[in-house]
Amino acid sequence: MPAKPRSIAPTISGPLLAWYDAHARILPWRAAPGEPAPDPYRVWLSEIMLQQTTVATVRPKFALFTRRWPDFAALAAADEHEVMSAWAGLGYYARARNLIACAKMVVAEHGGQFPGSEAALRTLPGIGDYTAAAIASIAFGERAVVIDTNVERVVARLFAIATPLPAGRPAIRAAADTIVPDQRSGDFAQAMMDLGASICTPRNPKCLACPLNQDCAGFASGAPEAFPVKAAKAAKPQRYGTIFWAERGGQVLLVRRPPRGLLGGMRALPTGPWADAAPGLADAPLAADWRLLDATVAHVFTHFRLELALAVAPADRHSNAGEWWPIADIESAGLPTVFAKAAAAIAGPGSGE
DNA sequence: AATTCGTGGAC
DNA sequence: TGTCCAAGAAT
Numbered sequence: 322m323p324a325k326p327r328s329i330a331p332t333i334s335g336p337l338l339a340w341y342d343a344h345a346r347i348l349p350w351r352a353a354p355g356e357p358a359p360d361p362y363r364v365w366l367s368e369i370m371l372q373q374t375t376v377a378t379v380r381p382k383f384a385l386f387t388r389r390w391p392d393f394a395a396l397a398a399a400d401e402h403e404v405m406s407a408w409a410g411l412g413y414y415a416r417a418r419n420l421i422a423c424a425k426m427v428v429a430e431h432g433g434q435f436p437g438s439e440a441a442l443r444t445l446p447g448i449g450d451y452t453a454a455a456i457a458s459i460a461f462g463e464r465a466v467v468i469d470t471n472v473e474r475v476v477a478r479l480f481a482i483a484t485p486l487p488a489g490r491p492a493i494r495a496a497a498d499t500i501v502p503d504q505r506s507g508d509f510a511q512a513m514m515d516l517g518a519s520i521c522t523p524r525n526p527k528c529l530a531c532p533l534n535q536d537c538a539g540f541a542s543g544a545p546e547a548f549p550v551k552a553a554k555a556a557k558p559q560r561y562g563t564i565f566w567a568e569r570g571g572q573v574l575l576v577r578r579p580p581r582g583l584l585g586g587m588r589a590l591p592t593g594p595w596a597d598a599a600p601g602l603a604d605a606p607l608a609a610d611w612r613l614l615d616a617t618v619a620h621v622f623t624h625f626r627l628e629l630a631l632a633v634a635p636a637d638r639h640s641n642a643g644e645w646w647p648i649a650d651i652e653s654a655g656l657p658t659v660f661a662k663a664a665a666a667i668a669g670p671g672s673g674e
Numbered sequence: 675a676a677t678t679c680g681t682g683g684a685c
Numbered sequence: 686t687g688t689c690c691a692a693g694a695a696t
Contacts, residue, residue, distance in 0.1 A: 367692080368692060368693095369692095369693095370692090371691080371692040371693095372691090372692065372693045372694075373679095373680080373681090373690090373691055373692085373693055373694095374680090374681075374682095374691065374692085375681090375682075375683070375690090375691050375692095376691085376692085377682090377683080378681075378682065378683090378691090379692090410680090410681075411680080411681075412679085412680025412681045412682090413679060413680055413681085413693085413694085414679080414680080415678095415679065415694075415695075416679095416693090416694080419694080419695090446694095446695095447693095447694070447695090448694085449693060449694045449695080450693085450694090451692070451693060451694085452692080452693075452694085455692065467692085469691090469692045469693075470690085470691065470692080470693085471691090471692070472692090487675080487676090510692090511692085514692055517692095518691090518692090523689075523690065523691095524684090524685080524689090524690095554688090554689085582678085582679080583678080583679065583680090584679090584680085585679090620680095620681095621680090621681085622678095622679080622680060622681090623678075623679060623680060623681090624677075624678065624679080657680075657681095658680075658681060658682090659680090
């Protein structure tokens, strides 16, 4: 009789969990010592913040958010602009919009408590495959296959999966499913992520310190850093625009960007359209004696580079194209980084600090 | 399936 | 300086 294929799950999860018990990072969203499961609200908030964002960047924002809005009820009742401003600088602002929508939905449709199942979590705004699995396993103890870029890399190396991404993702998921244990699935996921962050790093992985190296096909191949194989990335196009700095009595004109798209819903300095060539003074927010400064502001987004000319003008009291904000208090406006840069370039040098 | 979404740190 | 990369989701 053909033997059932012996799962390697215990071979991987045993040593990995032992390693995790000894080396887990101490993080504010993880369970306190002695507590079996962390607060689902804190797990969710941390997972949203950590999407494509480093632990070091998230730490202070997580502290600020949990202090100001400690639970779903508080966040659902919060002023939305205040939440968006608090998110300023973190990037991927759709996360903040979905954060608000999700909190409201949890309060309105789930009695202020998260549904415990991965499938139900998956239906909430801002919660995709990864985050649903992460919350279900970490906060609720469900077995779930949690796959982020760390797990993707670790699994691709463990099994020496050579199919380039993204085509290789189904094979990675199938392989990952074979090593996720029934117990401590959340710890297993966090252990895989910690391992990916500290040992199984993208470059120069520390295989000699890895608890899994004896069962790793990538290590055996002699070139573990070659996994996962990835398709080449497209070059970033260069775009140009103009920022309009209208000043009146120590105040500057700010606008609210459209609710969706790049920097959607965020407070901003007025700009014209962003195009393939410098647009100059076209599309100013109000009629004024605009003067182009010599300096420009450069910024790099995920898929294009942007160079912004800086136009300044005095404005009169009848200008009502947006919101007048005290320049001395510009840092509290919640501006995305590109506009914070521009404000510093214009107001910083001459404002005496 | 391929694009569109930010930002800052490491190398 | 340029490139890659990070606890991805939505469309």
